[in-house]
Amino acid sequence: MTATDVQATGVPRTRPATPSRPKRRREGAAWVFLSPWVLGATVLTLLPMAVSLYLSFTDYDLFNPPHWVGLRNYTQMFTEDPRYWRSVVATLTYVVIAVPLQLALALVVALVLKSVRRAKGFYRSAFYAPSLLGASMSIALVWRAIFNDGGTVDHLLGTGGWVTRPGWALLAVALLTVWQFGAPMVIFLAGLQQIPGELYEAAEVDGASRWRQFLSITVPMLSPVIFFNLVLQTIQSFQVFTPAFAVSAGKGGPADSTLFYTLYLYDRGFVASHMGYASAMAWVLLLVIGAVTAVLFRTSRSWVFYASDTDGGAR
Template identity: 85%
Template sequence: MTTTQLPTAAEPRRVEVPKKPPRRQREGAAWVFLSPWVLGACVLTLLPMAVSFYLSFTDYDLFNSPNWVGLRNYTQMFTEDPRYWRSVGATLMYVVIAVPLQLALALVVALALKNMKHGRAFYRSAFYAPSLLGASMSIALVWRAIFNDGGTVDNLFGTGGWVNKPGWALFAVALLTVWQFGAPMVIFLAGLQQIPGELYEAAEVDGASRWRQFLSITVPMLSPVIFFNLVLQTIQAFQVFTPAFAVSAGKGGPADSTLFYTLYLYDRGFVASHMGYASAMAWVLLIAIGAITAVLFRTSRSWVFYASEGDR
């Protein structure tokens, strides 16, 4: 007599979960991928900064060994160099003029593009193009020709060349910066597109005018973007070099009216071969930009509004 064996239920199949590699091995892989950036930061940024900090306490002329002089470069800078303070004044004047005008123009154009129904992409690219070209030496030389004696401005208005007048040369350089409003304009446009349209519809129902909508809705909702552009453009303005170098032929004239800080730093370091003095100037500029940025962040608490108080 034969017996049949009943089929048994299939046993559940075990799925082996791959083990994670050890933590040390994962960290090693991360450092391998980060190594190009870390190497570049150390060799191209941190090491030059350390050397510059050391040279700021020395008398170094690029040809002989550095000679330690302590704080002499700093004391000479603040107490014995009138051109240094003229460069500080010219730079501050430039920042005060160029940055607000550039941001105001960028915001106006962004508002116009936001309400444009046709051709927005073309005009956005056209207005952004000067931001890509304006920092080049060729554009700066063309700008100098426009504002020089016998140039376009002189022929149209008969005022003479701005670049040869101490009271007008700085304005010519500032206008070149204002003309490069494309980058902040694109950022403003992106911020404007994030403002809910329901806010404007509710304001219209309440009878608010366009100006009241701008002050009560657009500006508060756009304040984080305004703050971002303000910080970014202020830092860039303190480091302006190419326009002043091209307009004044590297001299900062006329009468030191375009002797910006970075231009005078270049003159001390690479023209006069006082690299120790130039290094001290560079560190003072770094500290000044850091202090101004900290002040902007501190004051932003009273006028920058975020989506919730927890984000502030």
């Protein structure tokens, strides 16, 4: 240690330790293994997002170079495009209908499967199958045939084809999403299996009914899982595209009742070749989803219960 390493007080000044060679080698190996993910995230996510943000301020038709127009796409979207607002209303209506119904059905089925003793794996796979098949175009086309004029629903109920009636077409699309309850159902079932059985036994000793046990034990203990499914399904519902495209033949009809946001974004970008306008719509959708997610996280403090909380309350 040299004299310059000693301060005026006579206390030796320690130098920052440099990483050892084995540690640097481990860090280098970690970056080597992470490089595919970093490269993929940069090339497939971050770079396209940056390009999309730039295009949202341009007039771009996919064939000619982008022309900078500033905020014109955004002002036109909010003030001059009535179909844009109809797509917003249709999407919000769909989210409000589909998400609660899907989660409620998933929770009911999970509660039933929890009490099943035999062939639980078979039933779990059978109820999960619609989540794997429902997102395909073929299932959406079959769904359209079922709810079309002369289809199964028309023969059973005599109400006419739902997909040709403005008041019913959106409900038909929402039911297709509700039918795909398998993924949240499996998550609910995993959460139910983590609830200690002693809580139900103590409640039975105290004379609590099944409904009281559900409200006082199941719902609070399952609230983190409910919150997780709620956030996940809400984000997915804002981005729904395939069912609306198949049911309305890509037009969002009848009377724009199934003109979901992503369907109108596709129409503006790839049908009308207004890619700059579609990019602006995509960024507004991203901000809205982020805002809705933030609100859900903010409000979760008042109703989501975590067993690790020291005060025994929600956070």
